[in-house]
Amino acid sequence: MTLRPDQWDLLTTLAQTPSGWVAEGPTDEGRxxxxxxVRELAPEGLCELASDQLLQKLRDHDGRRPAWAARILPDGQPVLRYRELHIASATGELPPRPPVPAGIDLTGSEVDVLRRIVALAPLLPSARTQALADALAHAMPGTPGNHWVVPANAEHLDTIEAALRLQTLTGASTSTSYHCSVRKHRNSHEPPVRLTHDAPGT
Incomplete structure (x- = not known):
């Protein structure tokens, strides 16, 4: 189901009263x-319809019972927020973001590589994928042009570099991402980052 404009408008109205019920009576075509x-939104788990018993308690000051009442459910909030961010991203007008910890700026294609390696983690038991997954879980849209900022401490940077190195060694990509990462985050005299947890010879 793709929400229609009238359903988005209604969900927005419900979101403006997150702790209470929004009730309406059948007085015009718009209502x-x-x-x-609202009856179409409820089965999607985005809002909750009031029971007949509750509608009796929500009568207005003239004693009239509302035709319906609804309130937004937790799943409705991220749907609204994601739509807002999606529209803003398409227009290049993303809202201000919270401060991002020090990390690494990656292109969308590089992030796709990292996500692919995380997805293959069960088949790569010795690879350093857990810290990589942790870093990607906090990735946020960065500079315009399909870039991402991945918050990363030293361990995260190592695993990101290891994943890019793995991609380069297998010839799965002609990207220069790995070499750029080395130049930015590693001294030239340091050995290549390890791909696995195990020390050599163990």
């Missing part, structure tokens, strides 16, 4: 359309 919209 009848919203009643249809």
């Amino acid at each position: 009848r359309r919203r009643a249809t919209a």
Whole structure:
């Protein structure tokens, strides 16, 4: 199901009252359309419809029972937020982000490589994928042009570099990502980052 504009409008209205119920009576065509919209949103788990018993308690000051009442559910909030970010990203107007810890700036294709290696982790038991997964879990959109900022401590940087090295060694990519990473984050006289947890000879 893809939400229609009227359903987005209704979900936004419900989100503006996150701790209470939004109730409406059947007084005009617009409200009848919203009643249809809310009944379609409820099965998606985005909002909750009030029971008949609760509707009795939500009568207005004239004693009129609302035709329906609904409130947003937890799943509704990230749906609204993701839509907002998606629209902002498409227009190049992403909202201000919280400060990002020191990390590494990667292209979208580089992040795809890292995610592929994490996805293959069960088949690469000795590879250093856990710290890589931890770093990717906090990746955020960075500079315009399909870039990502991956917050990374020293261990994270090592595992990112190891993943890019693995990609280069297997010839799976002609990208210069690994060599760029070495130049940025490693002294030229240091040995290549290890691909596995095990020490040599063990």
